[in-house]
Amino acid sequence: MLEASPLDGWKLRHEGEELPAVVPGCVHTDLLAAGAISDPFVGSAESEVAWVGRREWTYETHLPAVPSGHEQTDLVFDGLDTVAEITLAGRLLGRVRNMHRSYRFDVTGLGGPLSVRFASAYAEAEAVRGKVGDRPGAYAEPYQYLRKMACSFGWDWGPTLVTAGIWRPVRVERWSTARLARVRPLVTVEQGVGVVELLVDVERTRVQAGLTLEARVGDRRVRADVVGSGAAVRVEVPDAQLWWPRGCGEQPLYEVELTLHHNSAPLDVWRRRVGFRRVELDTSADARGTGFTLVVNGERLFARGVNWIPDDVFPSRVTRERYRKRLRQAADAGVDLIRVWGGGLYESEDFYDACDELGLLVWQDFPFACAAYPEEQPLRGEVEAEARENVVRLMPHPSLVLWNGNNENLWGFRDWGWEERLGGDSWGEGYYLGVLPRVVAELDPTRPYTAGSPWSGSWSRHPNDPAHGTHHSWEVWNRQDYADYRSEVPRFVAEFGWQAPPAHATLRRALPGEVLAADSPGMLHHQKAEDGNGKLARGLARHFVVPEADFDRWHYLTQVNQARAVATGIEHWRSHWPVCAGTIVWQLNDCWPVTSWSAIDGDGREKPLYHELRRLYADRLLTVQEREGRLVVAAVNQCAERWEGTVTLRRLSVQGRELAAATAELAVGAREVGETPVPAELVPAGAEEFLVADSRGCPRAGGAGSEGRLRAVHFPASDREVPYPRPEFEVSVAPGTVTVTAHTLVRDLLLQADRLDPDARADRGLVTLLPGERVTIGVEGWQTPDAAAARAALYCQEPAR
Structure with a gap:
């Protein structure tokens, strides 16, 4: 039977120095672990470690030449980043140049010092450019000249940290007679029957009769003979349960096991999980x-x-x-x-x-x-x-x-x-x-x-x-x-x-000690987009009055603007x-x-946009849209069931007074969109008015605490033109919750939980409350609830200053 074991004991060598190496890993992570470089995610240290990507690096270990009772021994690298020369006891095993591939070398009977010497990705890219000629790209870095993760060279959201190393596992495989070199599963559904067709390539140490394959899917088993270097095995699963995308059904997975035998002795096993489904891409013209x-x-x-x-x-x-x-x-x-x-x-x-x-x-x-x-x-x-x-x-x-x-x-x-x-x-x-x-x-x-x-x-x-x-x-x-x-x-x-910028606690960790401002040195270093801050500023200016020298307000409004922009689309x-x-x-x-x-x-904290996606991508969505100069309420139903109910429309003043109201019936078919015209008397007349559409009893509504209610809010003017009242609300706290009760219109209320504790997380993002409404926000990771602290971490729209 094929035996596989990891190859450990790696060291990283560079210019006579030796460091412990972790495999899988890369040069940067090994240097970080040894304290040889600063964290490139902090401050401007990214620039300080740019030299790492321009050097050669060598990984070394020892491969024991131990008789194993097997006919062949292979050294297998699942991933090498990127251009490397592999030698064993001074003997060249091979040269590689692709991060996206695995490599296998026959080392039968060999042992001794094993070396993987990585060339600088820059040097290799420049050499290839010199051979094939210059090519244009969106960035000045030479990422198109070698098969390596392009964003290692930086992007308009990423640092330039050009890696090298053994980035996926390494193992030694020992085997005899034959092994499964490649298994290609074609998984289909034919008239309700699940079909797994396994197309198999077999590698042999010698020509040997008596090789067979046994495939198992659930309780179904099929055997086939191996002829030459391959075979095909077809397994049918009657009444196979279909695999569905989330929201459309379940995701049943079937274990597939393929065993290569010589006579009755197993030589190698391949195991995977599959799901039965049919997928098409409709690109027909209309x-x-x-x-x-x-x-x-x-x-x-x-x-x-x-x-x-x-x-x-x-x-x-x-x-x-x-x-x-x-x-x-x-x-x-x-x-x-x-x-x-x-x-x-x-x-x-x-x-x-x-x-x-x-x-x-x-x-x-x-x-x-x-x-x-x-x-x-x-x-x-x-x-x-x-x-x-x-x-x-x-x-x-x-x-x-x-x-x-x-x-x-x-x-x-x-x-x-x-x-x-x-x-x-x-x-x-x-x-x-x-x-x-x-x-x-x-x-x-x-x-x-x-x-x-x-x-x-x-x-x-x-x-x-x-x-x-x-x-x-x-x-x-x-x-x-x-x-x-x-x-x-x-x-x-x-x-x-x-x-939008990252969460406040993420900025504090990445820019320790810096007085934060939109254009402070650390903020600019961690903004990689061309004219990124200019685009943020122009995007804000179209909608908000942004106070100068108020970073917290700028930070909040850029988060709001990001969520608004994506929601609009x-x-x-x-x-x-x-x-x-x-x-x-x-x-x-x-x-x-x-x-x-x-x-x-980058620290895994959810921006307000994340929570807005929960509403936008819910199975059912209510939105106010314009159609040929008229407002409609569009009810988007992505469920397999019909959506029937009522929608309540209210025209309100920003001071909280109801100016007009009406109800309309909803009847939207499965996976359809229905539109309800907004009566003329409910269309907001100016910046001091807005429209609210509510539908209750909707079990597929999105977002924490939606409680089956869908709401769409339509303001006809930009925020800078809306005469918002000064927000008034009460705050109460209990273990795991912050409750806000509004006395006025409170638009885009946001609890920035990471300001309470870097480990705290709120279960929702932006919320708009009408006078008399309340919201209870779940908070995880906040150990000492305090109403004053909660109020300080709450932001919302305010009158223009």
Whole structure:
């Protein structure tokens, strides 16, 4: 039977110095553990450790040459970052140049000192650039010249910390006769029968008759003979339970076990969990253009998505528990789709396992982002090899529903001046429209492939045409007001977002001792977007009067503005289902403490946007929208059940007086949107009035404490024009709760729980209370409840100063 054991005892060597090394890990984490560098997440230490990415580093250990009773011994690296030379007892085993691949070396009968010497990623990238020629990219760093996580070189939300090291596990495998070299599971549903077809490649030490495979799925077992180097085994599961996205059904998973035998003796075992479901991508043309709708088990879905970046700039630090926590946060926010963005990684099995269990659909980018990628060697062969390995590795996961060729490169070629600069040089089109779709079609025909995001489906149209395929909406953040989200109805919004700083406690940890200001040195260092603070300031000025030299107020208002911006887009686009079939917010998470577009900051704290997503992505949503100059209340029903009830409409003054009221009946079909016109007498007449729409008895409402009530609030003017009363409210506390009772209109009330205790967390974000209403906010991690402290941590809209 194949035996596998980890290889330990690693040391990190550089210029004669030796440090303990942790594998999996990287140079930076080993240097941090030894106290040799400062934490690059704190202050401006990122710049102080830039030298690390420009040096060579060597990992060393000893491989014992112990007779094992097996015919072959393999040394297996699951991940090497990135360009390295591996030697054993002075003998070259191989040279590698791809972070996204695993490597296997035959070390039968060998032993002695084992060395993995990493070249500087910068040196390698520059060497490749010198060979293939210069290519344009969104950033000056040379990330497109080697197969490495692009955002190691920095991004508009990430630090430049260019890693090296053995970033995934290393093991020694000992085996005889034969082993399972590759297992490719095709999981389908045929007329209610679940089918698992296992296509198997077998590696042999020698030609040997009597090799058989036994596959088991539940209580179903099938055997097959191995002929030559492979075999196929088909297992049928009658009455298989379907795997569904969260909110649509359950997520049953079936254990698949494949055993390779020689005669009756087991040689190797492969185990995975699979789920039975059918996935399609509907890109058919219609009167509005070209659609982009995910269909799972025959159900057409509005995808409620978030973009995922690596959760740490040092990926080896992301544990199974951390993946699960972050993805659980996503699921709790109503998210049903995670897009793994192309400047990052093919994530570990732990990530996809959690998505399988939580019912989170996965859109997987191939790792290409925001640059022209050369198609010459040595890159072309690496691209195909990594694609083949990772497509097969991830195939068992039912959560994986879409392969995507790249992030923004087709758009960049057409719109960012690349075409002229390239002058006919290769830039990646051959990957996205040739190599990658061919690999997916050959290896994983059960899943759809799309060439890029954004992509309109054809060069006959602009790649980012909102009427066709996927669309990235960045003009709004970069140059416009978020109200302009309402000017378009794209078929699928794969990226859009708005910035806000991280939580206060995160800033205090990352910038110790600094007097915080929007433009203080540490804040500027932890703002990586081009003119990021300028865009934040202009976005605020359109809606709020921002007091000068009041950081706390600025911090609060930028958080509010982020939530408002994203809400404006999602409410508008969801109300236009099925023309628009999905939104993917940029972005769920951060990889370090930074001002960014994230809903969860680099320390794992939830911004107000996170809690707003719980409302926006709930199965049922109530929103006030404009249709041809008239207001309507749109009831968005993503449930499989009909939504029937009433909606109460009230026109109120900001002083709290009811000016008019009416009720209307709701009758919205399953997975449909219903619209109720707002009577003329209920339309707010100016900045001193607003509209409130309430629907009760709605069990699929989102957000903590919604208690089955859905509410939409519509103000016809920007906040800077609204004559808010001075907010008056009472605060009471009890263990685990803060209760606020409003005596006036209190708009955008926010308890910043991390100001009470860095470990404290509130169960909701922004809340608007009418006079006489109250809200009870759950608070975890606050050990000494105090009403005065709670009041000091509460923020809301105030009269303009």
